[in-house]
Amino acid sequence: MAVFTEVSDKEARDLLRRVPLGNLTELRGIQGGIENTNYFLTTDQGEWVLTLFERLTFEQLPFYLYLMKHLALAGIPVPAPQADAKSGDILHKVCGKPAAVVQKLRGKSQLQPQAVHCAAVGDMLARMHLAGRDYAREQPNLRSLPWWNETVPVVLPYLEQDAADLLRSELAFQNHVAASPSHAALPRGPIHADLFRDNVMFDGEELTGFFDFYFAGVDTWLFDLAVCLNDWCIDHASGAHDAARAQAMLDAYQAVRPLEAAERELLNPMLRAGALRFWVSRLWDFYLPREAALLQPHDPTHFERVLRQRVAHPLTAIERPVALA
Ligand SMILES: Nc1ncnc2c1ncn2[C@@H]1O[C@H](COP(=O)(O)OP(=O)(O)O)[C@@H](O)[C@H]1O
Ligand SMILES: N[C@@H](CCOP(=O)(O)O)C(=O)O
Secondary structure, eight states: OSSOOOOOHHHHHHHHSSSSSOOOEEEEEOOOOOSSSSEEEEEEEEEEEEEEESOTTTTTHHHHHHHHHHHTTTTOOOBBBBBOOTTTOOOOTTTTEEEEEEEEESOOOSSSSSSHHHHHHHHHHHHHHTTTTTOOOOOOOOOOOHHHHHHHHHHHGGHHHHHHHHHHHHHHHHHHHTSSSSTTOEEEEOSSSSOGGEEEEEEEEEEEEOOOOOTTTEEEEHHHHHHHHHHTTTTTTTTBBHHHHHHHHHHHHHHSOOOOOOHHHHHHHHHHHHHHHHHHHHHHHHHHHOOEEEEEEEEHHHHHHHHHHHHSSGGGGGSSSSSGO
16 A cells, blocks of 8 residues: 555545535545555545645646646546635645545456457547647656666666666667657657556446546657557566457557557557666666555566567557558
């Protein structure tokens, strides 16, 4: 359970005086998640999620919270942040930390997705990308190439030789890709950047919401799609891609927004970039952990396996423009 900061009932009641969502009936720390402190906050009027941000600052947070509000207003199922009744602010302070209260989504995470779930994610991801086009705030993806370049040297000393070699060579490859004209041509906008199985809710086959936008940033849409393919459309034990699920996600995405030529060209390098990004962050969390009540760092070797699979088995069969085939 990732509760880095303990919130008392009194602190929750103080918050509910500013953000009037009813009288507190229960405050429960949430199991799962590794970045922030999360509580289910139940009142006599409904259920909410209270998040205290452990890494993100008061300056960075408006980008994420207003993006969620923007997407929710555009009809994308994203939990809307709730406002202070007096000031209208959606960014609050709890226990001295930046905090937000958002709607609790119905349903649960689909941890063993079938093609139908992957298609629903692909469809909604493309809609979300299009809905983000007129979002005015700017913030880069803080876990992109500059962060990999900074963090890889920090984690390299902990690795065995063959893993260290792979990490170094993949980083060099990604620097090369990022400098290419094709990369410069990729369409960009606000992306979720961490849309794993545990950050989407389903009620049966109905997608009820995307949440946990706190790695979002302006980056290439293709990177967002690659992150999803690497999590939703693989066999988790081996890291190998699952052709049927990948095709379902790509088809559904392209039915809303067909990939451009540069995106089809860079799909495989971007799948590798998506694997590298999470390998590096998991290594960082694993070897340089923060204090938490009961923190379970994710397994870094999973993304080492995914990366090896991506390097060895490019997705040539689904690089074609599926919607035009
Ligand atoms: N808006 C929400 N609606 C319902 N459940 C949520 C919501 N936000 C978070 N949760 C629950 O809290 C858990 C941890 O949240 P998450 O945002 O993934 O944490 P972290 O930011 O630490 O990774 C999720 O797996 C989910 O069960
Ligand atoms: N999804 C990332 C880590 C971020 O955790 P989340 O609970 O916010 O998704 C990973 O799997 O490494």
